[in-house]
Amino acid sequence: MPEATDILNALVLMTNFVFVPALAYGSQLALGALGVTLVFGILRFANFAHGDLMAFGTTIVILMTWGLQAQGITAGPVPTALIALVPAILVTAIAAILIDRSVFGFYRKRRAAPVVLVIASVGVMFMLSAIVRFIMGTDDRRFSDGERFIIRAREFREMTGLDEGLAIQTTQALTVGVAIVTVTALFVFLRRSRTGKAMRAYSDNEDLALLSGINPDRVVLITWIIAAALATIAGALYGLDKSFKPFTYFQLLLPIFAAAILGGIGQPIGAVVGGYIVAFSEVMMTYAYKRFATYLVPETWAPEGLLQFLGTDYKFAVSFIILVVVLLIRPTGIFRGAVIK
Amino acid sequence: MYLIGQGMTGGYGGADIIKDCTIGVDKGEIAVIVGPNGAGKSTAMKAMLGMLTIRQGHVRLGDKDITRLTPQARVGEGxxxxxxxxxxxxxxxxxxxxxxxxxxxxxxxxxxxxxxxxxxxxxxxxxxxxxxxxxxxxxxxxxxxxxxxxxPSVLMLDEPTAGVSPIVMGELFDRIIEVRDTGLAVLMVEQNARQALEIADRGYVLVGGVNWREGTGEELLANPEVRKSFLGG
Structure with missing residues (x-):
């Protein structure tokens, strides 16, 4: 039998390397998937430009952060980027609305098939990614400032006397906090407000919404504002937590779509649940459990290998497998969303 | 009449589905459009709502011409x-x-x-x-x-009893009568012709997109031609 301290050490180890990172990553995916699912619910196409809209929003956040820092304005212990979020959301929303007016609106008026809009969104994706690379380049950028940790591993060890340390970064805590606030605000908006209900009605039954006098242009406008806000928040949080590199935002499309489809596309609650499931699956499948096991099994049983299901290089395979399995077994997802045609 | 589609001719882009078709309903009455499958019953109603553009004829609500209004605008008109x-x-x-x-x-x-x-x-x-x-x-x-x-001042129903049991149908018709009695004009398209004509103050029988017979519900129910053609004798 392992001793109590061994069990505690194993738990701390899991919290530090699996639970905390996956919770933060899941929050970022949830916010990203919410944007995809909302656009799908209202505009009825899978927006492949969402990853690069996140990159665009983050670019604006970084520029604003630099601007604020140059003027000597910081947010103290939390990253300055948090202040920069507000104007950046505004800029990104305007960009999203302009894109809709010039690209998606054009096809919507012609009642183009959803697949045409999907392909148009691929074009928008290339355009946005070019703009982002033009402004920011392709390198890694860190734009996080303020206090780096809430709890440091060493402090935790000294505090508890355990062998394993637990570190919680400010950005991780911030990610979870901001995600909770954002998701709650969005759900209250969709459940309680007149406009939110009109959006749900439009997503539920477009013809009947028109017969009820709901203005489709207004619904579309508000959808893009919310999608841009979600993209900017998700992108900035991801960039703060890891680093900003344009290419990784394109790669995020896969786990984000896996999350949205797993939860049931068009269903906001599904996007949130899907985001966490995908994040936890990815982190748990790529974590090496060797040290975790050595705490719990007798020394003589100690495993020789790393006890890792997949190398971290293959982390996208996890999203891909989830996506394929969901589409094969339950295409509507957990919360019975739509099926992308 | 309060709402009237006069001499409506048109279809969904291709051939005309309704030809010189006239349907009307007054406040406080139920008008029912019946007819065999493909007679253009729903099309006639949708023309009055503005869901298809008619080539000829016009639609009037009260003393207002609403022929050119979108369906949404007509909803706004009541x-x-x-x-x-x-x-x-x-x-x-x-x-x-x-x-x-x-x-x-x-x-x-x-x-x-x-x-x-x-x-x-x-x-x-x-x-x-x-x-x-x-x-x-x-x-x-x-x-x-x-x-x-x-x-609204006009309530249009497109086959409200499609796929419901006879008991539920009877109940729904009772409610529709109550709605009429509050002074609304009720216009409905019905597949269950006999039951619908029983509650109708005014009935229209369409065949092949044209007005074939019209009258009060009782008159149509008593009309041997109408009975023979599609009320099953």
Missing amino acids: IAFVPQTNNVFTGMSVEENLEMGAYLRRDDIRHTMAQIYDLFPILKEKRRQNAGELSGGQRQQVAVGRALMTR
Whole structure:
């Protein structure tokens, strides 16, 4: 039998390397998937430009952060980027609305098939990614400032006397906090407000919404504002937590779509649940459990290998497998969303 | 008549489905359009709602010509429409369905909602439930309730009893009579011709997109030609 301290050490180890990172990553995916699912619910196409809209929003956040820092304005212990979020959301929303007016609106008026809009969104994706690379380049950028940790591993060890340390970064805590606030605000908006209900009605039954006098242009406008806000928040949080590199935002499309489809596309609650499931699956499948096991099994049983299901290089395979399995077994997802045609 | 589509000719882009067709309804009466399959019953009604453009003829509401108005604008003018299928917001509660019906209204809607709960007591009981979870008959009640939330002067129903049991059909017709008695003009297309004509103040029989016979419900029910053609003798 392992001793109590061994069990505690194993738990701390899991919290530090699996639970905390996956919770933060899941929050970022949830916010990203919410944007995809909302656009799908209202505009009825899978927006492949969402990853690069996140990159665009983050670019604006970084520029604003630099601007604020140059003027000597910081947010103290939390990253300055948090202040920069507000104007950046505004800029990104305007960009999203302009894109809709010039690209998606054009096809919507012609009642183009959803697949045409999907392909148009691929074009928008290339355009946005070019703009982002033009402004920011392709390198890694860190734009996080303020206090780096809430709890440091060493402090935790000294505090508890355990062998394993637990570190919680400010950005991780911030990610979870901001995600909770954002998701709650969005759900209250969709459940309680007149406009939110009109959006749900439009997503539920477009013809009947028109017969009820709901203005489709207004619904579309508000959808893009919310999608841009979600993209900017998700992108900035991801960039703060890891680093900003344009290419990784394109790669995020896969786990984000896996999350949205797993939860049931068009269903906001599904996007949130899907985001966490995908994040936890990815982190748990790529974590090496060797040290975790050595705490719990007798020394003589100690495993020789790393006890890792997949190398971290293959982390996208996890999203891909989830996506394929969901589409094969339950295409509507957990919360019975739509099926992308 | 309060709402009248006069000499309407048109279709969905291709050949004309209705030809020189005239349908009308007055306040406080039920007008029913019946006829065999493919007679253009629903098309005639949709033309009056503006869901297809007519080449000839015009539609008048009161003393206003509404021929060129969009369906949404006609809803604003006081015409409410209950489609045959997909006529509720399935993912929203009964109460939210009613609220969406009143979307255009900026005044207090609670009184109208109370009236609708009086008309359909079961809806009050199920007001927190999603409309998609209700039975077919209850869904139709939600659909009619949603349409009435705008406080319309005309209520149009496209085959409201399609796919519901005879008992539910009878109940629904009773409610529609109650709605008429509040002074609304009710226009409906019905597949169940006999039962519909029994409650009709005015009936239209369309065949091949043209007016074939018209009269009060009783007259049509007594008319041997109408009986022979499609009331089954």
